[in-house]
Amino acid sequence: MINLLEIFEILKADDNLVTLAPSWADTSFTKLSYDSRQVDADTLFFVKGAGFDPVYLEQAVQAGLTYYVAEKTYDVSCSTIVVKDVKRAMSLIAMRFYDNPQDKLKLLGFTGTKGKTTAAYFAYHILRQSHKPALLSTMSTTLDGETFFKSQLTTPESLDLFAMMAEAVKNGRSHLIMEVSSQAYLTKRVYGLTFDVGVFLNITPDHISPIEHPNFEDYFAHxxxxxxxxxxxxINAGMDHAEVVLEQVAGRDLDTYGKDSDNRVVTSSAFDFTATGKLAGQYSIQLLGDFNQDNAIAAGLACLRLGASLTDIRLGIAQTTVPGRMEILTQTNGAKVFVDYAHNGDSLDKLIKVVTTAQTGQVFLIIGSTGNKAESRRADFGRVINHYPELQIILTADDPNREDPFAICQEIASHINRPVTIEVDREAAIRLALSQTKTSQDAVIIAGKGRDAYQIINDQKVPYQGDWEIANQNL
Structure with a gap:
């Protein structure tokens, strides 16, 4: 529960209050919502989004709504709390409403263009050895360590985020591991939140589009x-633009890892590596690729600060697998099938390097690109593919949304310097590639969707079996 006096104090302290109705002292709320379909007389409703339709507010008033928070007033028979920034207000009010659950958990946040999910899974498996972590991940979320469900956003909206934190506290969780996207800061989903440990994995251009970040500088800053x-x-001392990040955190409580750091991998093979520095020792790992070994080091260093022992770290890294991340299947002819969520140029490049090092025969790549966002990926994919002239390319649909998937494939193809095959039906594309392998040294790479059981078409999640499931049925 929260009352209007508390809301007044929160907004004034944040210099975010414009006006508040004079009868505020006697009113309290037992619910918060930004969905007009989920309101009643006890709900404080938040009007968010540039395209908000006032009709929704009218419907909420008819359902009993008495107060709403917005950046302007609307012509409805309802009291208004006018603020400068409704997203800031949502986050801080949600904190208080849910009794500040962030103060009852150790918070670990991962950011980076790629690797957030994998690093978060490493951290979850490390911390679960001796603690009770909750996990908010692109791939899966658990608030009790037993029930897992698919996340809708990399970082949830603030009202949902603090509700989830409160549920984790109620379930006796001790830590919360989160992926923190650039959108989380752009849209203020984590406004006012302080993490015990924040990890910066890497940065490459991505999420640059009219509805995301206008340019790389904005993306990097967020x-x-x-x-x-x-x-x-x-901090990953070996990443691009590391000097900018390290300058920003100069004088802070800091660990680095990777190239030019004491905390790094010194020797490795496919399924084990040896580290030096604070995590010195040998580790078994199920996820292929030196980038996954770096993710493991990053997670280990973070968890070491949060109460994990070196034994916890070693066991957790050895136990970690991630659905849809570098999953390997074997066809009846011995050829390998690699299913991975790689969905931008840099992650695709690293995936191809791992596969072509392991498999020396013919390699088929199935890939597409999302519609109506991250449009720069299409040229990035072409540039990466051009570095591997031996690859056989099949372009297909990958969450085309409101765009024509064939047109997206054609745009990717326009950046590739050799002929490609376009098969818009993703399931048919997978079957086609699998039918082309001949020997145990051949491989099929299915990039982009991992185990996602849907395709986004016209703003709707349309059921789809998932890359791994389709490949497994057609081995």
Missing amino acids: KRLLLDNSRAVI
Whole structure:
């Protein structure tokens, strides 16, 4: 529950209050919502989004709504709390409403263009050895360590986020591991939140489009906000633009890892590696690729600060698998099938390098690109593919949304310097590639969707079996 006096104090302290109705002292709320379909007389409703339709507010008033928070007033018979920034208000009010659950958990946040999910899974498996972590991940979320469900957003909206935190506290969880996207800071989903440890994994151009970030500088700046809002930070010293990040955190409580750091992998093979520094020792790992070994080091350093022992770290890394991340199947002819969520140029490049090192025969790549966002990926895919002239390319649909998937494939193809096959039906594309392998040294790479059991078409999630499931049925 929260009352209007508390809301007044929160908004004034944040310099976010414009006007508040004079009868505020006697009113309290037992529910918060930004969905007009989920309101009643006890609900405080938040009007968010540039395209908000006032009709929804009218419907909410008819359902009994008495107060709403917005950046302007609307012509409805309902009291208004006018603020400068409704997203800031949502986050801080939600904190208080849910009794500040963030103060009852150790918070670990991962940001980076790629690797957030894998690093979060490493951290979850490390911490679960001796603690009771909750996990908010792109791939899966658990608030009790037993029930897992698919996340809708990489970082949930603030009202949902603090509700989830409160549920984790209620379930006796001790830690919360989160993926923190650039959108989380752009849309203020984590406004006012301080992490115990923030980890910056890497940065490459991505999420640049009219509805996301206008340019790389904006994207990078929003990524770096995690560092300003973390008590301690872990930085990949070997990543692009590391000097900018390290300058930003100079003088802070800091660990680095990777190239030019004491905390790094010194020797490795496919399924084990040896580290030096704070995590010195040998580790078994199920996820292929030196980038996954780096993710493991990053997670280990973070968890070491949060109460994990070296034994916990070693066991957790060895136990970690991630649905849809570098999953390997074997066809009846011995050829390998690699299912991976790689969905931008840099992650695709690293995936291809791992596969072509392991498999020396003919390699088929199935890939598409999302519609109506991250449009720069299409040229990035072409540039990466051109570095591997031996690859056989099949372009297909990958969450085309409101765009024509064939047109998206044609755009990707326009950046590739050799002929490609376009098969828009993703299931048919997978079957086609699997039918082309001949020997145990051949491989099929299915990139983009991992185990996602849907395709986004016209703003709807249309059921889809998932890349792994289709490949497994057609081995």
